[in-house]
Amino acid sequence: MSGSCAAAEETAGSRQRLQKKVNEYKENQNISSASLRPAQNTILEKTVKVCLVPFSLRNYKPGQFKLPKSLLEKNSNNELPCKKYKKAEIKKTCTRISTSKMDATTSSKAESTLQKSSVDVHTGNNQRQHKSTSDTAILGVDMESIQDGDSDEDTSGPDGFSGLSPYERRRLKNISENANFFASLQLSESAARLREMIEKRQPPESKRKKPKKKENETGCRQSMRLRNVDPPEVSLPATPTKLTLVAEEKPLLPPGPLEMTPENRDDNSELFKEFLQTWAEVSKTSNKNVEKELSxxxxxxxxxxxxxxxxxxxxxxxxxxxxxxxxxxxxxxxxxxxxxxxxxxxxxxxxxxxxxxxxxxxxxxxxxxxxxxxxxxxxxxxxxxxxxxxxxxxxxxxxxxxxxxxxxxxxxxxxxxxxxxxxxxxxxxxxxxxxxxxxxxxxxxxxxxxxxxxxxxxxxxxxxxxxxxxxxxxxxxxxxxxxxxxxxxxxxxxxxxxxxxxxxxxxxxxxxxxxxxxxxxxxxxxxxxxxxxxxxxxxxxxxxxxxxxxxxxxxxxxxxxxxxxxxxxxxxxxxxxxxxxxxxxxxxxxxxxxxxxxxxxxxxxxxxxxxxxxxxxxxxxxxxxxxxx
CATH class of the missing domain: 2.130.10.10 (YVTN repeat-like/Quinoprotein amine dehydrogenase)
Known part of the structure; x- marks a missing residue:
């Protein structure tokens, strides 16, 4: 009997301590919800979380928000892994307490497990409040490995990542190394210098003055004949002087009588003299009084x-x-x-x-x-x-x-x-x-x-x-x-x-x-x-x-x-x-x-x-x- 009573008291004490831990967990949840974390609404035992993150292209690094495909598939039910972890542990602990065959070792282990999970959740909440946008995205996904029993291991390591599995630590380490590598390239500084060069006002172009063509300057390729150059052992003939044709205005003929000189034949020819004599005689004998009748x-x-x-x-x-x-x-x-x-x-x-x-x-x-x-x-x-x-x-x-x-x-x-x-x-x-x-x-x-x-x-x-x-x-x-x-x-x-x-x-x-x-x-x-x-x-x-x-x-x-x-x-x-x-x-x-x-x-x-x-x-x-x- 005394053993039964002791066990009952011990069980009641465990329940009180468990209830205390649950209350502390709820208080921590209220505190964290009052902080910079977004509000959570639970409907039908499903939690919808909306994260508002300040965004700026000035501090953007390539590949910062990219998530692995495996993590995206795991989180397709829109529930945070950490939330799954809490519900599973709480249910598991309550089941162990209600079992009459649970011994003190098991009860203490459950207590330590619940305490550790609550601490991890609280630590994760504080880290999400102070981390950057890239750390929030990393720590908020892919936590199913903890549910499989990884939470019982010592997750503190030399890289400074606590509470994570070895896979997550390796992945975060690779991300950190990649970020350092891209930071060493100084891409942001080069982009800033390039932006300054583009925004810098260019001076107006000055009109280029055409150089004066020299008289003796040879332009395109020309033959030796056009350049007036003698071929070897052969002399060119003398170029004739160019005659400038000037349009001569025809002056008026001198006033007074002009001799009747034909342009198509000699004026002293017998034909021309005969022509003049014939027409002089015809003109004298021509009939001047010809009557014109209308036919x-x-x-x-x-x-x-x-x-x-x-x-x-x-x-x-x-x-x-x-x-x-x-x-x-x-x-x-x-x-x-x-x-x-x-x-x-x-x-x-x-x-x-x-x-x-x-x-x-x-x-x-x-x-x-x-x-x-x-x-x-x-x-x-x-x-x-x-x-x-x-x-x-x-x-x-x-x-x-x-x-x-x-x-x-x-x-x-x-x-x-x-x-x-x-x-x-x-x-x-x-x-x-x-x-x-x-x-x-x-x-x-x-x-x-x-x-x-x-x-x-x-x-x-x-x-x-x-x-x-x-x-x-x-x-x-x-x-x-x-x-x-x-x-x-x-x-x-x-x-x-x-x-x-x-x-x-x-x-x-x-x-x-x-x-x-x-x-x-x-x-x-x-x-x-x-x-x-x-x-x-x-x-x-x-x-x-x-x-x-x-x-x-x-x-x-x-x-x-x-x-x-x-x-x-x-x-x-x-x-x-x-x-x-x-x-x-x-x-x-x-x-x-x-x-x-x-x-x-x-x-x-x-x-x-x-x-x-x-x-x-x-x-x-x-x-x-x-x-x-």
């Missing part, structure tokens, strides 16, 4: 159909584009004249064979010959006007080009005869002014400069019956003036037509009565006006749509009247095959001249013989094409 359209068409072109009626007459064409009025000889852009005047006698012997080219001007007429009073005279500001008269009887008018300050554009005897002329200037020239008073200021209301004058044409009226072509308008009312200070036109939308190339009166006016405009329209009554307005009769766009390399089209036919006009064409067309004043096409073998270019300037059915067309290369019966 019917049917007869006119039949005569046009009989006109043809051949190899003998095509010839290059001048250098450069042809700007003007005129026919001599003779009915015995066929003489065509052409004025070129180069300032040349070419004469071609088509009745002379071979045709090369009937061609004569002269140079009376330096600028383009924009207007060319045979004198109505003396057909042995041919008058030519040039853009260089000179107007000359070629006299075949004396073989000389006389100077009729000269103006070096203004460029001339066109002229026409005011009087039937060709004694007075009206001359148009490109700047919009006009000049009245009287050939009967040479040498005593024969010209009279008149200002007009136009900014530019392209063509001038006199009325064939009422010769006091003349028409001028401006930029986009045409004006009709009365020569008897011209004032040097300024003049207002009798009639002004402003219906054209683009620039006008020409405007001409009809040849017999002057009752019609034809204009050629860049808006691809030919307009015919009724000028039978010259009053404040002239009505528009017909508008013919026609392609008048020749471009910059071709001479502009100018529609002209057939001097034999009052109501028909002649104009070149851009159509294929190349052709020259004739229109009636009503807008109907009367006839087209074309030949695919001998007419292969655009004839911009055309003229018809005054009494015969002969047509001459000039192109922009100086070639004349003649259609004749």
């Amino acid at each position: 019917s359209i049917k007869i006119y068409k039949d005569n046009l159909s009989g006109m043809a072109i051949s190899e003998d009626t095509v010839h290059k007459l001048t250098k450069g584009a042809i700007y003007s064409v005129a026919f001599h009025p003779s009915e015995i000889k066929t003489l065509v004249a052409a004025g070129a852009k180069s300032g040349q005047v070419g004469l071609w006698d088509l009745t002379h064979q071979p045709k090369e012997d009937g061609v004569y080219v002269f140079q009376p001007h330096r600028g383009a010959v924009g207007c060319l007429y045979f004198s109505p009073a003396n057909p042995a005279h041919i008058l030519s006007l040039s853009y260089d500001g000179t107007l000359r008269c070629g006299d075949f009887s004396r073989a000389v080009f006389e100077e009729v008018y000269r103006n070096e300050e203004s460029s001339l554009s066109s002229f026409d005869f005011l009087a039937e005897d060709a004694s007075t002329l009206i001359v148009g200037h490109w700047d919009g002014s006009m000049s009245l020239v009287d050939r009967r008073t040479p040498g005593t200021s024969p010209e009279k400069l008149i200002n007009s209301s136009m900014r530019k004058i392209r063509t001038v044409h006199v009325h064939p019956v009422q010769r006091q009226y003349f028409i001028t072509t401006g930029l986009r308008d045409i004006h009709i003036y009365d020569a008897r009312r011209l004032n040097p200070r300024g003049n207002q036109p009798l009639i002004s037509v402003t219906a054209h939308t683009k620039s006008i190339a020409s405007a001409y009166f009809s040849p017999l009565t002057g009752n019609r006016i034809v204009t050629t405009c860049a808006d691809c329209k030919l307009r015919i006006y009724d000028s039978s009554c010259i009053s404040s307005e002239i009505p528009l009769l017909t508008t013919i749509r026609y392609n008048t766009i020749t471009g910059r390399w071709l001479t502009r089209f100018r529609a002209v009247w057939d001097p034999k036919q009052e109501d028909c006009i002649i104009i070149g064409s851009m159509a294929h095959p190349r052709q020259v067309e004739i229109f009636h004043e009503t807008g109907k096409r009367v006839h087209s001249f074309f030949n695919g073998e001998y007419l292969v270019s655009v004839c911009s300037i055309n003229a018809m013989h005054p009494t015969r059915y002969i047509l001459a067309g000039g192109n922009s290369s100086g070639k004349i094409h003649v259609f004749m019966n």
